[in-house]
Amino acid sequence: MLVIPVSTLALGIWQVFRWRWKLGLIAEMRRTTLADPVPLPRKIEKLEYRKVQVKGEFDYSNQVLIGPRALVSSEDRTSGRQMSRGVFSSGSTRNGYHIITPFKVEGNGETILVNRGWVESRNFSKYNHVQGSTEIVGIVRKTEQRSPFITKSRPGENLLHFRQDQR
Template identity: 30%
Template sequence: MVVIVIMLQLGNWQLSRAREKESRQEQLDLRSRQPAVALPAVPVKFEDMQYRHIEASGVYVPEHTIYLDNKIYQGVAGYHIITPLRIGASSMHVLVNRGWVAADRDRSKLPQVSTPEGPVAVSGVAASATQKTLELSDELVSGQVWENLDLERYRTVTGLTLQPVMILQQDDIKDGLARQWTRPDSGASRNLGYAFQWFAMAFAVSIIYLVLSVKRERSESK
């Protein structure tokens, strides 16, 4: 009985986690439908900007462009092109994920990507500036090619002042980069699956307990 109670409590806890994630996802969905906001030159909080449509004006800093490796688009391996944008005339920058480009068969050759010169206006969705995936080697940074993007590491390497968000660019420009962003799932379905497993195990233990109890009573009555 103690085991059954513990399993039911774990199932209920997973249900509460799912409700929390669904509630948070609803808030983010509402935020994504709000009008675009201009990204200021003063630091912002990531939590206030996540999934919002944002705009930023300034100048790209192409010498600090990185190629974020191991990005798959329509079954083809490639890179995400990340370039910092200096906001206005300030010292504040924001990273812009400009899109995906296919990798060359010769991985030692990087695809050529042109960067607009002069003042530009960028619009897109605010996402986390830290992008981590599977680490294929201990060498996380190799020139312009990075396996993972860690905001603090990027700040250290470049010396730039950065906003805590990254813009997933959505501008319709002909630069050869693919921009079809998929927003991650809330993860509530996983918690619902765990809850179902706990409740199923509690049900199974209950059946086993009842069967053994009936057998014991029958053996004692003989």
């Protein structure tokens, strides 16, 4: 008879520790993302979610798309109404792609990939191109691991299904 109360107490204590750990992660994420941008260093392994500042030019000839991806928003911007999200959603969803553009860093000759944002499928031609040298501030993100349920990206095409290392 003591097994149920003892196990429930143990699970409750575990949840409190887990909650405190999550609060620590949220505080760390907030501190990291709100910090002032730093110049892009050579090694970025420990800069996940850190703001970096870099100057250079976009290379639109090698631009790729990641998707299709639904717009992640709690309301439809065109009508202002709440939208439900999910597998069995009855609301209309807006599909599009993340536009990933290579960015040639000024000074060291390296090229980084920049997620320029989400755009609706029918609005690709309206997406603005920045000409010449520009300075950008972005957040460092690492490569994603492909989920077993996501289609493999095919090399040579300008369409990817997840963030991946192109080496």
